[in-house]
Amino acid sequence: MGLLDKQFTDDNIIITKVEDxxxxxxxxxxxxMGFGLACCAIEMMATSASHYDFDRFGxxxxxSPRQSDVIIISGTVTFKMAIRIKRLYEQMPDHKYVIxxxxxxxxGGPYWEHGYHVLKGVDRVIPVDVYVPGCPPRPEALxxxxxxxxxxxxxxxxxxxxx
Amino acid sequence: MALKTEExxxxxxxQHPSTHGVLRLELVIEGEIIKNVTPHIGYLxxxxxxxxxxxxYPQIIPYTDRMDYLASMCNEFGYVVxxxxxxxxxxxxxxxxxxVIMAELQRIASHLVAxxxxxxxxxxxxxxxxxxxxxxxxxxxxxxxxxxRLLYNYIWIGGVMHDLHxxxxxxxxxxxxxxxxNLKELNDLLTFNQIFIDRTANVGILPAETAINYGITGxxxxxxxxxxxxxxxxxxxxxxxxxxxxxxxxxxxxxxGDCWNRYYMRILEMEESLKIVxxxxxxxPDGDVSSAIPKRVKPPAGQIYSRVENPRGELGYFxxxxxxxxxxxxxxxxxxxxxxxxxxxxxxxxxxxDVVAILGSIDIVLGEIDR
Numbered sequence: 001m002g003l004l005d006k007q008f009t010d011d012n013i014i015i016t017k018v019e020d021x022x023x024x025x026x027x028x029x030x031x032x033m034g035f036g037l038a039c040c041a042i043e044m045m046a047t048s049a050s051h052y053d054f055d056r057f058g059x060x061x062x063x064s065p066r067q068s069d070v071i072i073i074s075g076t077v078t079f080k081m082a083i084r085i086k087r088l089y090e091q092m093p094d095h096k097y098v099i100x101x102x103x104x105x106x107x108g109g110p111y112w113e114h115g116y117h118v119l120k121g122v123d124r125v126i127p128v129d130v131y132v133p134g135c136p137p138r139p140e141a142l143x144x145x146x147x148x149x150x151x152x153x154x155x156x157x158x159x160x161x162x163x
Numbered sequence: 164m165a166l167k168t169e170e171x172x173x174x175x176x177x178q179h180p181s182t183h184g185v186l187r188l189e190l191v192i193e194g195e196i197i198k199n200v201t202p203h204i205g206y207l208x209x210x211x212x213x214x215x216x217x218x219x220y221p222q223i224i225p226y227t228d229r230m231d232y233l234a235s236m237c238n239e240f241g242y243v244v245x246x247x248x249x250x251x252x253x254x255x256x257x258x259x260x261x262x263v264i265m266a267e268l269q270r271i272a273s274h275l276v277a278x279x280x281x282x283x284x285x286x287x288x289x290x291x292x293x294x295x296x297x298x299x300x301x302x303x304x305x306x307x308x309x310x311x312r313l314l315y316n317y318i319w320i321g322g323v324m325h326d327l328h329x330x331x332x333x334x335x336x337x338x339x340x341x342x343x344x345n346l347k348e349l350n351d352l353l354t355f356n357q358i359f360i361d362r363t364a365n366v367g368i369l370p371a372e373t374a375i376n377y378g379i380t381g382x383x384x385x386x387x388x389x390x391x392x393x394x395x396x397x398x399x400x401x402x403x404x405x406x407x408x409x410x411x412x413x414x415x416x417x418x419x420g421d422c423w424n425r426y427y428m429r430i431l432e433m434e435e436s437l438k439i440v441x442x443x444x445x446x447x448p449d450g451d452v453s454s455a456i457p458k459r460v461k462p463p464a465g466q467i468y469s470r471v472e473n474p475r476g477e478l479g480y481f482x483x484x485x486x487x488x489x490x491x492x493x494x495x496x497x498x499x500x501x502x503x504x505x506x507x508x509x510x511x512x513x514x515x516x517d518v519v520a521i522l523g524s525i526d527i528v529l530g531e532i533d534r
Contacts, residue, residue, distance in 0.1 A: 034180050038207055038530055039232035041184065042276070043313060046302075049279075049295030063180045081177065081185055081206045088178055110225065114217055115210045136313050 019158050026069070026095060027058075027153040030146070033068035034061030035088070038075025040102040040136040047139040057146060065091040070149065072142075073128075076104035076111060077119040089126045097153070099145050100128045103135040110135065168193050173515070177206045181284045181519045184529030188518070195514050200507040204532050211534040215493040220246055220460040221320055223493070228314040230495065231531040233276050236269035236305075237473045239318040244399050245469035245480040249462040252321050257450040259401045261323050264335070264443045265308070267436040271342075272301040273474040274429040281426060281523040282353050285362050290353045297345050300338050307331060321456040332444050339437055346433060354430055363426060364417030367509040367521035371420065377505040380498050381476025382428035383525060386412035387420035393472040405442050407435045422524035429526075432474075461488055475499050475526060499531040 032054070036044060048054040048061060062068045065088045077085060089096070100122050103109030108120035122128060129152060132145035176187040185206035191199040214226050227242045228235040240262055247254065279294030302312045307328040309317040317324045353359055369379070374387040384391055392409045394402040410431035412424040464486040470479035476498030483492040502525050509521050 035178050050292040051299045076209055084177055111209055114214050117208045117210055
């Protein structure tokens with residue numbers, strides 16, 4: 001509780017909005033689905049490993065879609081894989097978020113023209129919250145994408161998902 | 164009284180943390196014993212060979228990067244060597260040295276990922292963090308050289324993109340100095356850890372004869388006791404100038420060709436790669452790196468098969484040229500794909516939990532299997 005530490009003089013009662021509390025809880029423990037697709041997955045692993053350390057933002061890899069809040073589409077989505085990705089997304093519990101990592105999952109990347117087996121953007125099968133550009137994006141770029149997602153969650157209301 | 168058992172089909176992947184990407188395995192099991200394994204591939208088919216038909220020769224280099232994305236430099240190296248042989252280009256000395264340094268650093272980086280993820284697969288998470296810490300240092304060296312961390316497009320036909328950074332030699336020396344003790348630390352932590360040995364020794368034994376019959380190459384073949392490395396047996400570039408040994412599996416903790424042996428080969432190879440890098444940075448001559456880059460890459464009509472030793476085995480390019488700026492056909496002999504073939508054979512009769520250990524020890528990269 002770094003933000004609220006030593007902020008109180010006597011009784012520790014906080015008055016806040018339900019929305020703010022829920023949003024704060026959601027954005028501080030975004031469990032990520034540990035799911036690698038292609039080259040970007042290596043950068044995703046590097047982001048979660050010692051040097052860049054995802055965990056300090058509350059992002060912990062989970063092996064199952066049923067336990068995760070955010071799915072990072074890290075790499076080229078092929079037609080054969082697109083069906084599986086859609087199903088994995090549907091298995092995640094609600095409030096779920098999608099980060100599209102890298103050019104391939106944004107728009108097809110280097111395979112946009114002749115890749116007869118490559119889906120030209122994962123947003124054709126599932127809704128995407130944050131697009132991270134790059135081929136592959138640097139770990140810093142992925143972290144920036146994550147911070148953008150947290151910003152987005154912070155502004156959510158109970159009435160509608162996107163503020 | 165023997166219990167009556169029934170065969171069961173268990174699906175593993177394509178979304179599974181231990182399949183190293185998007186591989187799907189169909190396991191036929193009886194109780195906990197594997198009866199049969201059918202790998203299903205093609206979840207990452209990115210149409211490499213189709214792209215080669217419409218791209219020019221230099222344009223293909225970035226696509227070779229994306230095949231085996233853990234060893235991009237080595238992929239480029241192999242492709243570039245093949246095209247240069249087809250065109251008969253002589254490459255300046257300095258370029259050859261730079262290429263060897265890059266390829267060997269890449270080999271270390273690739274093996275570090277293989278070892279780190281192998282540890283994580285079978286339950287040791289700390290070595291993963293140790294390996295990635297060291298790998299970041301190699302990536303920093305690549306980054307000051309060409310600006311990219313993972314996919315470089317650095318080695319060009321007839322040369323390299325541009326010369327080394329002035330600090331490169333100093334930083335590489337520092338890295339080697341730092342890395343040697345780290346490797347020992349890794350050995351103490353994982354390699355000779357009794358729990359790890361119990362988990363991997365005598366599991367997934369690949370006899371030398373089977374390995375040769377299946378066409379296995381790279382560390383997996385050498386772990387079976389076969390002394391075969393293209394850097395020695397079919398030298399390309401300037402590998403004949405360096406003094407290094409080819410580690411061969413001896414079965415220190417179990418049988419020759421088991422999972423632990425395959426894992427240990429990678430540790431030993433990293434040490435040998437360090438030796439090559441050390442010699443190369445001490446011998447590297449001055450000179451121009453772009454003098455032999457052709458303005459227009461137009462090989463004469465003909466065909467060539469050229470192979471190099473990738474971290475995962477023999478990477479071969481078969482190029483058919485009709486004399487135009489586009490190749491007619493490029494076929495890639497991907498080491499991961501060939502090594503994967505023996506997987507079903509290795510798993511038979513083992514427990515379900517050993518599938519992960521065997522798969523990790525073969526060290527596949529799905530980008531290369533599916534291409």
